[in-house]
Amino acid sequence: MKQECYDITGMTCASCSAAVERVTRKMEGVQESNVNLATNKMTITYDESKVSPEDIIGRVEKAGFGAALEQIKEKEQEKEEKLEQEEAQHKIRQRVIGSIIFAVPLLYISMGHMLPFELPLPRILSMEENPFNYALAQLLLTVVVLIFGRKFYIVGFKTLFHGHPNMDSLVAIGTGSAFLYSLVMTIRIPFDAHAVHSLYYESAAVVVTLVMLGKYFESKSKGKTSEAIRKLMELAPDTAVRLKEGKEEEIPVEQVNKGDVLLVRPGSKIPLDGIVVRGVSSVDESMLTGESIPVEKETGAEVIGGSINYNGALEMEVTHTGKDTTLAKIIRLMEEAQGRKAPISKMADVVAGYFVPAVLVIAVLAAVIWAVTGHPISFVLKIFVSVLVIACPCALGLATPTAIMVGTGLGASHGILIKSGEALEITHKAQAVVLDKTGTVTEGKPKVVQVISKTRSREELLWMAGACEVPSEHPLGKAIVEAAREQRGKLPACEEFSSITGQGIHAVLEGKSFWIGNAKLLKEKNFSAKDLEKEAEEIAAKGQTPMFVVIDGVLEGIISVADTVKETSRSAIDKIKKAGIKVYMLTGDNRRTAEYIGSQVHADEVIAEVLPQDKAAVVQKLQQEGKTVLMVGDGINDAPALAQADIGVAIGSGSDIAMESSDVVLMRSDLEDVYRAIKLSKATIRNIKENLFWAFAFNSCGIPVAAGLLYAFGGPLLNPMIAGLAMSFSSVFVVSNALRLKRLKL
Numbered sequence: 098m099k100q101e102c103y104d105i106t107g108m109t110c111a112s113c114s115a116a117v118e119r120v121t122r123k124m125e126g127v128q129e130s131n132v133n134l135a136t137n138k139m140t141i142t143y144d145e146s147k148v149s150p151e152d153i154i155g156r157v158e159k160a161g162f163g164a165a166l167e168q169i170k171e172k173e174q175e176k177e178e179k180l181e182q183e184e185a186q187h188k189i190r191q192r193v194i195g196s197i198i199f200a201v202p203l204l205y206i207s208m209g210h211m212l213p214f215e216l217p218l219p220r221i222l223s224m225e226e227n228p229f230n231y232a233l234a235q236l237l238l239t240v241v242v243l244i245f246g247r248k249f250y251i252v253g254f255k256t257l258f259h260g261h262p263n264m265d266s267l268v269a270i271g272t273g274s275a276f277l278y279s280l281v282m283t284i285r286i287p288f289d290a291h292a293v294h295s296l297y298y299e300s301a302a303v304v305v306t307l308v309m310l311g312k313y314f315e316s317k318s319k320g321k322t323s324e325a326i327r328k329l330m331e332l333a334p335d336t337a338v339r340l341k342e343g344k345e346e347e348i349p350v351e352q353v354n355k356g357d358v359l360l361v362r363p364g365s366k367i368p369l370d371g372i373v374v375r376g377v378s379s380v381d382e383s384m385l386t387g388e389s390i391p392v393e394k395e396t397g398a399e400v401i402g403g404s405i406n407y408n409g410a411l412e413m414e415v416t417h418t419g420k421d422t423t424l425a426k427i428i429r430l431m432e433e434a435q436g437r438k439a440p441i442s443k444m445a446d447v448v449a450g451y452f453v454p455a456v457l458v459i460a461v462l463a464a465v466i467w468a469v470t471g472h473p474i475s476f477v478l479k480i481f482v483s484v485l486v487i488a489c490p491c492a493l494g495l496a497t498p499t500a501i502m503v504g505t506g507l508g509a510s511h512g513i514l515i516k517s518g519e520a521l522e523i524t525h526k527a528q529a530v531v532l533d534k535t536g537t538v539t540e541g542k543p544k545v546v547q548v549i550s551k552t553r554s555r556e557e558l559l560w561m562a563g564a565c566e567v568p569s570e571h572p573l574g575k576a577i578v579e580a581a582r583e584q585r586g587k588l589p590a591c592e593e594f595s596s597i598t599g600q601g602i603h604a605v606l607e608g609k610s611f612w613i614g615n616a617k618l619l620k621e622k623n624f625s626a627k628d629l630e631k632e633a634e635e636i637a638a639k640g641q642t643p644m645f646v647v648i649d650g651v652l653e654g655i656i657s658v659a660d661t662v663k664e665t666s667r668s669a670i671d672k673i674k675k676a677g678i679k680v681y682m683l684t685g686d687n688r689r690t691a692e693y694i695g696s697q698v699h700a701d702e703v704i705a706e707v708l709p710q711d712k713a714a715v716v717q718k719l720q721q722e723g724k725t726v727l728m729v730g731d732g733i734n735d736a737p738a739l740a741q742a743d744i745g746v747a748i749g750s751g752s753d754i755a756m757e758s759s760d761v762v763l764m765r766s767d768l769e770d771v772y773r774a775i776k777l778s779k780a781t782i783r784n785i786k787e788n789l790f791w792a793f794a795f796n797s798c799g800i801p802v803a804a805g806l807l808y809a810f811g812g813p814l815l816n817p818m819i820a821g822l823a824m825s826f827s828s829v830f831v832v833s834n835a836l837r838l839k840r841l842k843l
Contacts, residue, residue: 098128101150103139105132106163109252109265113162116261120160124148138167161259189313196245196306200299203238206231207299228293232283239276239298246305262454268308270457272301274485278478295479332403333424337368340412355418361400361411369402370417377598378409379571390543390572390642390660393598408570409598456800460484463804476814483803483815487796496788499835504781511843513763513774520760522785524744524778526725530673530771531716531738533730534684534691537748538698538768539660541731543572545580546641547657549632556584558654562646564588565604565611569596573644573658577613597621601644612647619645619652629655640693667698669768674701676775678727681719683712683738713737729771730759746771773843780841788831795830 108114114132117139121130126147132139141153150166157164209216210224218224224231243250246268253269256262275297285292336347338360345360350368353359358374361367367380379391382404391407394400400413403424419425464481468474501522505515515521532538548555563581566574567588581588593605600621601614612622616633619626624647626633632655636643641659645652670680682700684691684707695703704715712730716738719726728735728742736758739745747759748766763770808814 098142099145100140100142102167103141103153103157103164104167105137105139105157106165107252108132108137108162113256113261116160116256116259117157117162119261120156121153124152124156127153139164160261161255189309192245193306193310193313196242196302196309199238199241199245200302200306203235203242203299203302206238207235207296224293228290229283229286232279232286232293232296235296235298236280236283239279239302242302242305243272243276246309249305249308268305271485272304274482275304276301278482281478332366333422334366334368338362351419353415353418355415357415359413359415361406361413363406363408363410365406367400367402367404367406367411367413369415370422371400371402371413371415373398373400373411374414375412376410378411379407379598381405381407395598408596456485459800459804467805479814480803480805484800487799487803487815496792496831497785499832500781500784500788500838503835503838504777504784507838507841507843508774508777511770511773513761513770513777513843515761515774515777516759520744521778521781523725524727524761524774525782527678527727527744527775528724529679529681529719529726531681531683531719531726531728531742532670532700532768533712533728533735533738534682534694535660536731536766537729538666538682538694538700539662541660543576543642543658544661545576545656546659546661547636548654549629549657550654551628552653555654558646559656560585560588561606561611561648562613562644562656565591565594565606565613566602567591568594568604569602571596571602573642574602574613576658577644577656610649613644613656615642615644619647622647624650624652626652628652638693640691662694662697663766663768665767665769669772670698670700672769672772673775674699676772678775679724681715683707683715713741716741727771727775729763729768731766746774777841777843780838784835784838788834791834792831 105114105117108117117132118130121127121139121141124143126144127141128144129142130139131141139157143153154164154166205216206218206222209218220226222231222234249265249268250273253262253265257266257269279296279298279301282292282295333350335350337350337353339346339348339353340358340360353369359368359371363378373394373396375396377393377395380394380400381391382401394411399416400411401424402417402422417423460481463484464477467480468477504521508515508521515524535541545559548559550558559577559581563578566577566581567590569575569578578588589606591604591606591611592608593603595603597603597614597618600618601612604611604613612618612624616626618624624645626645629645629652633643633645636655636657639659641657644656644658646654646656673680679701680699681702681704682691682695682698683704688703688705691703691705707715712735716726716728720741720743725744726742727744727746728738729746729748730736730739731748735747739747739758744761745759746761746763748763761774763774803815805814806812
């Protein structure tokens with residue numbers, strides 16, 4: 098079996114993606130086909146002995162869509178694609194604005210006389226004195242609006258003719274029928290002035306304008322998956338410095354081969370994966386591994402492409418190039434995860450696939466029945482148009498987007514940015530919440546949590562250590578400096594300073610010799626830790642880092658530095674668990690640190706020492722167990738897991754990559770907002786179901802009445818004017834119901 102990814106064009110809603118899936122799954126030799134509407138991509142698994150890419154493309158095109166085998170994109174191609182997307186957004190915005198500009202005067206002309214205070218019109222457009230001019234002005238304005246919304250008609254009728262009508266088909270048929278009926282009435286005006294009372298141009302124009310506006314907001318909310326992948330690609334440098342025969346040469350990364358020796362200067366990015374063959378330095382791998390503290394590297398240590406070398410020059414032998422690097426694997430994992438279809442049901446579009454044919458059949462049957470019973474053509478036409486106008490998809494089309502717009506707006510006011518309607522729909526289904534530890538459960542920034550001193554006061558020991566660490570660039574040293582400054586403010590300058598990579602620092606302050614560092618430093622300098630050995634073990638047992646302070650050769654104390662748990666993490670996890678959701682804490686940290694923090698915050702399960710690839714695998718395993726997974730993270734190393742999860746949530750203080758890969762962004766870096774997002778999702782989905790129920794119930798009752806059911810038993814006949822008003826009422830009801838969400842307390 099072979100798996101390929103195709104770019105699909107021409108899709109506008111879930112019924113389109115369902116149609117592409119349906120026609121491709123019916124092909125002999127196709128095992129599986131998943132279409133992702135958000136990315137416009139199809140991932141298909143097939144037997145290449147029975148099916149070829151040409152066959153697949155041909156079948157998709159026959160269904161009315163476009164298909165092309167996805168190509169590996171370079172950075173420049175990604176930039177061009179982004180510009181094309183921005184240009185498309187700009188064009189949609191222009192069409193919406195243009196439509197509104199012409200719809201407003203149309204409403205003024207057609208509806209102004211219905212208000213208690215009749216709006217003035219020039220005599221040339223007076224309905225009583227110049228009915229034809231009155232109708233002609235509306236016709237011209239409506240034609241312009243329909244031109245702006247022509248895509249609804251092109252796509253709607255195209256999909257209808259291919260046998261899978263979508264929301265565009267509903268818009269096209271409903272507004273098209275109203276327009277054609279009004280056009281017929283306009284032609285009749287010179288012969289029958291009363292025909293001027295049967296114009297419904299404004300219904301066609303306003304519905305097109307509103308739906309177009311909804312489409313614009315929908316397109317604006319789609320996740321920018323390509324940007325996330327592009328930023329990941331930009332992590333790796335374009336060039337590398339290769340050492341060959343004792344000489345340095347700068348070459349493109351693509352020309353580097355496995356086994357080449359590269360020079361990585363301080364402050365430079367490591368080009369590819371490899372092993373250090375010479376040099377000692379600290380490397381920031383936080384954007385790839387999630388570790389907040391730089392990792393010490395020496396001969397024999399592995400380094401990852403895309404990470405940043407800090408303070409020492411390194412010579413490394415390349416072990417992986419191209420698609421085999423860790424960064425490339427992360428990118429590939431993201432693409433594969435995003436290629437899988439999210440388990441979301443677009444109720445309105447699914448029902449619309451049956452609703453449109455049913456309405457057409459009812460309209461035709463009603464017209465035929467009344468025609469064969471001897472009623473005039475004008476009567477039959479009224480019946481036909483009334484059925485289609487009252488079945489206009491405005492309420493159906495607004496049921497979901499209005500609730501989503503209100504829900505996402507409410508979330509934004511609470512610092513919860515939900516990037517798509519799909520994300521809002523699925524968040525409430527979460528059965529497992531996976532939390533990345535660093536920067537999510539914890540602050541992501543080392544802090545001094547304890548000071549132990551043998552002979553001096555704790556304040557004095559911290560003050561002296563802080564003064565010695567001022568020149569240090571190491572995060573642990575900076576944490577000590579920050580704590581000392583918070584305590585005493587300005588710190589004195591030390592007379593001498595030197596950094597010992599991987600161990601600590603040496604400084605001279607007020608004539609005293611200070612050694613501050615880890616256990617490696619004590620061992621290297623033959624300092625005894627016997628007096629504070631028990632305390633050091635207790636600190637390590639908590640997952641904290643003991644920084645030993647030696648003054649003039651004597652161990653004087655320990656400063657414990659750790660990445661502290663956020664104040665709200667424990668209460669937030671308790672609330673999530675109370676909602677019946679299991680909480681997993683995931684981290685690349687050592688098990689001792691992870692389990693200690695996990696116990697502090699009451700996580701149900703702790704999974705430690707995992708690589709970026711493993712994080713996505715953990716999420717996938719939970720999904721295979723049948724769970725709907727919500728993943729919360731903040732770093733690039735979380736991006737594949739965020740993409741793999743049914744819903745990805747990025748902490749606001751995290752990396753741009755994590756935010757782009759996620760479906761929800763928490764601006765306040767507060768896990769309480771994860772619980773609030775779930776609560777908001779539940780309320781919004783309930784509101785959407787209410788809207789859909791009323792929209793369909795209204796149509797179910799209105800269509801028989803429009804077809805003449807009451808008239809057949811001596812009741813009134815529903816003309817298109819009343820049908821249009823009824824349709825408008827159903828829309829107002831749906832919008833009003835959606836606005837109730839604003840009163841929800843998060």
